[in-house]
Amino acid sequence: MAEEKVYWVDFDIMEKFMTDVFKGVGVPSEDAKICADILITSDKRGIDSHGVGRLKPIYYDRIRLGVQNPVTNFEVVREGLTTAVVDGHHGMGHVIGKKAMAMAIEKAKKYGMGMVVVRNSTHYGIAGYYGIMAANEDMIGITGTNARPSIAPTFGVENMLGTNPLTFGMPTDEEFPFVLDCATSITQRGKIEVYDREGKEIPAGWVIDAGGNTRTDTHEILKDLVKGTAALTPLGGIGEKTAGYKGYGYATVVEILSSALQAGSFLKGLTGFDDKGKPTTYNLGHFFIAIDINAFIQPENFKKAAGNILRELRASKKAPGNERIYTAGEKEYLSWLDRKDRGVPINEALQKDIADLKRELNLTWYKFPFE
Incomplete structure (x- = not known):
């Protein structure tokens, strides 16, 4: 299997793009900036499960479906x-x-x-x-x-x-x-979505089926969570x-x-x-x-x-093979x-979502490195 090509996009460009996507589906300008700011903050903090990856499937699509109000x-x-x-x-x-x-x-x-x-x-x-x-x-x-x-x-x-x-x-x-x-x-659904975009199975113990048995088949799990035949x-x-x-x-x-x-x-x-x-x-x-x-x-x-509490925790004795202790x-x-200085990592699935949004909303002035 060929290695997936990931591109990095400047934070400011991606935040502006998300703002314009929100505006394109009827979110007022100031509100669109708030939405984009919260999503880009997630990407800045390395929480890829809740950043730009959720722009289309969670917010854009739900507004289009009429189940979420843009105003x-x-x-x-x-x-x-x-x-x-x-x-x-x-x-x-x-x-x-x-x-x-x-x-x-x-x-x-x-x-x-x-x-x-x-x-x-x-x-x-x-x-x-x-x-x-x-x-x-x-x-x-x-x-x-x-x-x-x-x-x-x-x-x-x-x-x-x-x-x-x-x-x-x-x-x-x-x-x-x-x-x-x-x-x-x-785990949360967003992390399972990340595994799905990367084509990976999830670890055992995260999800169970109707018989109480653990499941790892990521793509089908996402469907079954909606149907109620799988549970976290x-x-x-x-x-x-x-x-x-x-x-x-x-x-x-x-x-x-x-x-x-x-x-x-x-x-x-x-x-x-x-x-x-x-x-x-x-x-x-x-x-x-x-x-x-x-x-x-x-x-x-x-x-x-x-x-001081956090520093003392990080300075405490480490388990063999571990270089450091972290605090939240x-x-x-x-x-x-x-x-x-690098920006947001955009994998192939996100590249497609961004290209679809750009085309559907006619945001032609954006030029991304993966195009």
Whole structure:
């Protein structure tokens, strides 16, 4: 098999292209910039599962299908001094997410803490983006979102819970914040999509079939996750022996906080299909919490202590054969250092998507190295 040709495209060019794609399907200019910024931030941090690779299949195609609104109606339906409930009316999840976290941050600046919950939203990109927003304001940021069913509960085989990330962002005195951004399943659909684009099988233990057996056939798994005949395993894996119940429990926490506080949809109400199998809105829910560090301690002291914790962890004794220990957010920072002068890696599948988008939207002024 011939080696796949990967091209690198400048971040600024790719961000502008994505902005124009969003505008081309009716997203207002300022909103399009927000969406493109969140996607390119994912690529900059080396999280290829949530960057430009999702531009066409997740956002462009859903807008074209009519199951996601390009114009976002951010409606505050209930508000208190430190809280708010927002209805996103199936608009752009990135726009909804950024506005909601900004609202939580503003409340925290006044009252020490702020929490905003959202219903009727759509996929909002990397959850870490919103944690970083808070960290940049010397705050602790916490966010989570539910998603279409894909995780089976422990001892079950039916996909019931979404990958439901529970994400934290905290400032430090280092060059990068502490950002823990990960799904409550062993893997998320986006990473399986990356394996599929690369023509690879996934590792055993990530996905089970209706009989509880592990599967590795990536391309068919992506189809069966939608049909409900395959399911992701929670963090910890299959059953209780390796503590899969912990990931299952945390996924359930996120499901509750993403739906019960905002009278939103949950579990099978998030499939994206109606009872006749026709594509429909996803009705996702999110929550955003901002905690002002200054309400407890001088931010500089917090950041120094946090940095010391991370440095001591990295300096601890390493297992044989391992050169270093990492802390959350470090690998993403190193990815940025590696990529900042190279740009976004575009594999052959993405090259086709980009060429299709360019042709369909008549964006003829863009010239990419793979053309």
